[in-house]
Amino acid sequence: MNILSHSEENYLKHIYHIAGKERNKVATNSLAERLETKASSITDMLKKLKEKELIEYEKYKGCGLTDLGENIAIQIIRKHRIWETFLVNELNFKWDEVHDIAEQLEHIQSQELIDRIDAFLGFPKFDPHGDPIPNKQGKIEYRELKINLSEAKEDVNYEIVSVNEDSLALLRYLDDNKIGLGSEILILERYDFDNSLKVKIKGKKTINLSEKVTSCIGVRPM
Amino acid sequence: MNILSHSEENYLKHIYHIAGKERNKVATNSLAERLETKASSITDMLKKLKEKELIEYEKYKGCGLTDLGENIAIQIIRKHRIWETFLVNELNFKWDEVHDIAEQLEHIQSQELIDRIDAFLGFPKFDPHGDPIPNKQGKIEYRELKINLSEAKEDVNYEIVSVNEDSLALLRYLDDNKIGLGSEILILERYDFDNSLKVKIKGKKTINLSEKVTSCIGVRPM
DNA sequence: ATTACTTTTTAGGCAAGCCTAAATTTATTT
DNA sequence: AAATAAATTTAGGCTTGCCTAAAAAGTAAT
Structure with missing residues (x-):
């Protein structure tokens, strides 16, 4: 190849x-x-x-x-997520600043390089957005019990464990509202007509989230 | 621009x-x-x-x-040398393994990234090959007194402070002969017909070096 | 200074990766 | 099932950055 x-x-x-x-x-x-x-x-x-x-x-x-194509895709995702972890954990970038840089870094050609960064970071299992980092063999350990906030139940406490990273606007929005990985979230009410949610972030005021937002947030019951 | x-x-x-x-x-x-x-x-x-x-x-x-072109060139060289320093100092690559990777990394577009890596490394002044790292403003502090080994005098002790990095073969050759940055070198004899040198590396046996090799090695009197 | 040689430029082409406009296939209505 | 709409593909073009072959400019040698 x-x-x-x-x-x-x-x-x-x-x-x-x-x-x-x-x-x-x-x-x-x-x-x-x-x-x-x-x-x-x-x-x-x-x-x-x-x-x-x-x-x-x-x-x-x-x-x-194909299997071949998937293997390659997974290795690129591995590189992307390892670089994001490096940028956030070692260089103190904020989690919403790293996507564009990681998009460039993921194409650097060197197996040895990415393996050494991985080791340098202590073989992290998840990146700063909460997404799993495939290992060198391409195996992905999905976080258990994770569901989308949009599918979560009322009156249950959840922890935010992932945020879909593809929209910078969304990441900014969440940051502005002090919502991040690890935040504790409680659904107060679900509005069926648009599937939006009234939620309470622990220690902060309540806020309404559209389905567009909640469908990008991964949560786990606490 | x-x-x-x-x-x-x-x-x-x-x-x-x-x-x-x-x-x-x-x-x-x-x-x-x-x-x-x-x-x-x-x-x-x-x-x-x-x-x-x-x-x-x-x-x-x-x-x-032009001035504009030179500024850009210097910033790329800055990036190259900072990345090489990172690879050697933090990821334990050998100095002769990093050139190709740095050639890719030097084109990553992010001023913030390179500044943070620079800070992470403690604002190094020289890269692993002994070449000066331009600062953010493009200023280069040339190492004083540095001359090419090919122009050095007999019976003077020198320290190797830089090696031109462009030939992988050369770097391998030097590594094989245990010649590296910091090595102490003494010129025993100069052969005028081909400008080759018989040299002694401290603690090792004497060796003959062609002008092709000596012209790539920067030294400083000790 | 005219010839021969070297260096550099021009002219025309090619692959990658994108585009617009038009044709074709598939999906949805009526 | 025919008509319309939506999705997809084809055809032809463009830019970047490279190529070969041939022409032109510069350099050296007789």
């Missing part, structure tokens, strides 16, 4: 994320939206990735990663 | 290095050789860099950096 381009690596990573645990087929348009490119550009690249046996792809039918 | 491409940054860096302290004009062919591309490709890029006012360039007359 030749070295992949920065762009090819990015496609694999995003296909992996969109497909999710259920390994759903990934539509051309969903990739286009996520990568902020036109659908025609996606089609071009999908042909190339299929040629290299990194994805399965049939015209008009969407795509999915 | 827009963000420069990886390739443009590389050109500036190499022009800076070839020009040297005397700011000599840089010939198209010397860049071609160094970048391992064809002269015609160099010409293409020189036109573009001139257009962006990063270099001065006249057809058939070679090129040189």
Whole structure:
């Protein structure tokens, strides 16, 4: 396998994320939206990735990663999360500042480098957003019991264990409202018409969160 | 000034290095050789860099950096040397293993990142090869008294303070012969016909070094 | 100073990765 | 099931950064 381009690596990573645990087929348009490119550009690249046996792809039918492609995607995610952990734990960046830098660092080509950073950090299991860091073999230990805040029950105390990192605006919003990993959260009321929640963050005032927000927050009962 | 491409940054860096302290004009062919591309490709890029006012360039007359171009080149060199220091001091890479990784890391776009790594390292003045690390303002403190081993005198004790890093083969050669930064070296004899030297490394056996080798080694009288 | 040699530039092409516009396939309505 | 809408692909183009081959400019040697 030749070295992949920065762009090819990015496609694999995003296909992996969109497909999710259920390994759903990934539509051309969903990739286009996520990568902020036109659908025609996606089609071009999908042909190339299929040629290299990194994805399965049939015209008009969407795509999915092959085992090879998935392994590579996971290694890129590993690098991304290790670098984020380094930036936050060692260089004192805030968790909402590191995404763009990690997006660059994840493409540095050196297995030895990432393994040494991993060791330097003491082989962390989770990154600053609460997401699991795949190990060198690509194995991912999912945090148990984690559910989305949007699916959580009323009158139960939860701890926030992850925040989907893809929107900087969201991260800023949470930071402004002093919501972060480890915050204790209690659902006071659920409004069925828009599935928004009135919640109480321990030690702070109550606040209303839209489903757009709650669906990005992972929680665990305490 | 827009963000420069990886390739443009590389050109500036190499022009800076070839020009040297005397700011000599840089010939198209010397860049071609160094970048391992064809002269015609160099010409293409020189036109573009001139257009962006990063270099001065006249057809058939070679090129040189403008103040703007030089500032950028120095910042890339700063990044390269800070990353090399990080890799050696913090991750325990050997000084001859870090060049290729640093070549990638030097293009990461984040002023904040490099400043924090610099602080993390305690604002080092020299990198593992003994070369000075420009500060944030681009100022370079050259090590005083440093000369090339090829120009050193007989019967004087020197300390090795720098090794030109561009040839991996050379670094390997020196490592194999247990020659490194801090080694004490004494010139026993100079052979005028090829300017090679017979030298003694303190605590080790004597060895003959060609001018090709000695011209890459910086020393300081002890 | 004219010839021969070296260096550099021009001209035309190619692959990667993106684009727009138009054609095609699939999905949804009526 | 035909018509419309949405998703996707094709066709053709553009820029970047490289290439080869040929022309032009500069340098050296007779």
